[in-house]
Amino acid sequence: MRTPIYDFLEKYAASGVARFHMPGHKGRGRLGAERYDITEITGADNLYLADGIIEESENNATRLFGTAHTFYSTEGSTLAIKAMLKLATGKNKRILAARAVHKSFVYAAALLDLDVEFIYGNDTCHYADSRISPDAVFAALREHTPAAVYITSPDYLGNISDVEKIAELCHQFGTLLLVDNAHGAYLNFLNPSRHPIALGADMCCDSAHKTLPALTGAAYLHISKMAPKDLVYAARGAMSLFASTSPSYLTMASLDLCNAYIEDSYSDRLKKTVSELFRVKRALGDAGISFLDTEPLKLVLPLSQFNLTLSDFYDHLSKCNIEPEMIDSEYAVFMVSPENTARELDRLSSSILSIPLNNGEKRDTPVGVIRPKRRVSIREAVFSESERVAVADAVGRICAAPTVACPPAVPIVISGEEIDGQAASLFSHYGLQYVEVLR
Numbered sequence: 001m002r003t004p005i006y007d008f009l010e011k012y013a014a015s016g017v018a019r020f021h022m023p024g025h026k027g028r029g030r031l032g033a034e035r036y037d038i039t040e041i042t043g044a045d046n047l048y049l050a051d052g053i054i055e056e057s058e059n060n061a062t063r064l065f066g067t068a069h070t071f072y073s074t075e076g077s078t079l080a081i082k083a084m085l086k087l088a089t090g091k092n093k094r095i096l097a098a099r100a101v102h103k104s105f106v107y108a109a110a111l112l113d114l115d116v117e118f119i120y121g122n123d124t125c126h127y128a129d130s131r132i133s134p135d136a137v138f139a140a141l142r143e144h145t146p147a148a149v150y151i152t153s154p155d156y157l158g159n160i161s162d163v164e165k166i167a168e169l170c171h172q173f174g175t176l177l178l179v180d181n182a183h184g185a186y187l188n189f190l191n192p193s194r195h196p197i198a199l200g201a202d203m204c205c206d207s208a209h210k211t212l213p214a215l216t217g218a219a220y221l222h223i224s225k226m227a228p229k230d231l232v233y234a235a236r237g238a239m240s241l242f243a244s245t246s247p248s249y250l251t252m253a254s255l256d257l258c259n260a261y262i263e264d265s266y267s268d269r270l271k272k273t274v275s276e277l278f279r280v281k282r283a284l285g286d287a288g289i290s291f292l293d294t295e296p297l298k299l300v301l302p303l304s305q306f307n308l309t310l311s312d313f314y315d316h317l318s319k320c321n322i323e324p325e326m327i328d329s330e331y332a333v334f335m336v337s338p339e340n341t342a343r344e345l346d347r348l349s350s351s352i353l354s355i356p357l358n359n360g361e362k363r364d365t366p367v368g369v370i371r372p373k374r375r376v377s378i379r380e381a382v383f384s385e386s387e388r389v390a391v392a393d394a395v396g397r398i399c400a401a402p403t404v405a406c407p408p409a410v411p412i413v414i415s416g417e418e419i420d421g422q423a424a425s426l427f428s429h430y431g432l433q434y435v436e437v438l439r
């Protein structure tokens, strides 16, 4: 497969051309990557008017993902989520969304003045668990006529919803299904594909950088072949509405190289990694260690089973020279990819196996999901005057910009909702001391 963006940058870097254009580093600097870091010079195409090397590279990604078109984002899924919601909504601004949304959804809702109705899953789960049942979607669709249903699958904890059934329901009710698939770019390369587009979603975003070997910020907006055709024509406009006019060529080049990487037997490497991680999980299971039933590249351990405090758990991993994706008071999340070596996986396994288990003692876990009352619209809350107050003083006040633990950047209370006592205790439980509230 040709890698047109990377090839262009390589040739330009080798040419010795005197750069009288942006950026100011002129191709020189300590990072070493400056030589490939250019702007829209002659021949370099333009992400938001692509008809040259960027279009050719996106066409390669389009073929790999089997979409009507796959658009590049150099500003993560965060940008693709805003664009996707802009594309789905016109006069009808109603969105049915599975509750545990990433913060970027809240900002998109504020910018687009969306009328969001949340669909709730299991109330006793972790607040970042975004699983939603087809039955809950069906019930919501009977009550509302949304422009789209929006779900997050997989979520930060690796939980997957039944995208196929939810897509069928959406289409039965004549609405679109949008999926935040930030954590699941690789799902397309399992056999069979478990990618949302293959399962019937109309649009989805993938953070290439989360699971594929791509630079931070590299992401896709995918539009399905089954989706209305005009979405593809409008997509670049929707992206550029929210994006910087200086998308990073380094990030685009890494997406470009990623196409060739995927074509070159990625599915086989992925399969091997999935079975190596499965082997690790089996060894943990044999030793009585439990883990969540997640998408195949995550290992998520409930911490209540270990006889260690949170900070001792973290120190233990540190001593084993292991850095997890996230640890909060409930779970430790480890993200694996084919770029992890077999030795690293062994180290992960032996470090977990050496942690003492508690003897069945139950620890208190907080109520997971709460259903705060909406007082004003998301847009009004995000754009009104606000102040920062201690969590204890926030009870009875209205949430302004969402205050989140990052990761997972999933708000416990969404902008415009009232913060009650339960919300305040969840904030404290997850280490949040201050929140933004309306004045």
Ligand SMILES: Cc1ncc(COP(=O)(O)O)c(C=O)c1O
Binding pocket: 075, 076, 077, 078, 079, 102, 104, 152, 154, 155, 156, 180, 182, 183, 207, 217, 219, 408, 409
């Ligand atoms: C579920 C989810 N959606 C969206 C995003 C935003 O992705 P990005 O960092 O690529 O902008 C994240 C980031 O962690 C996420 O976890």
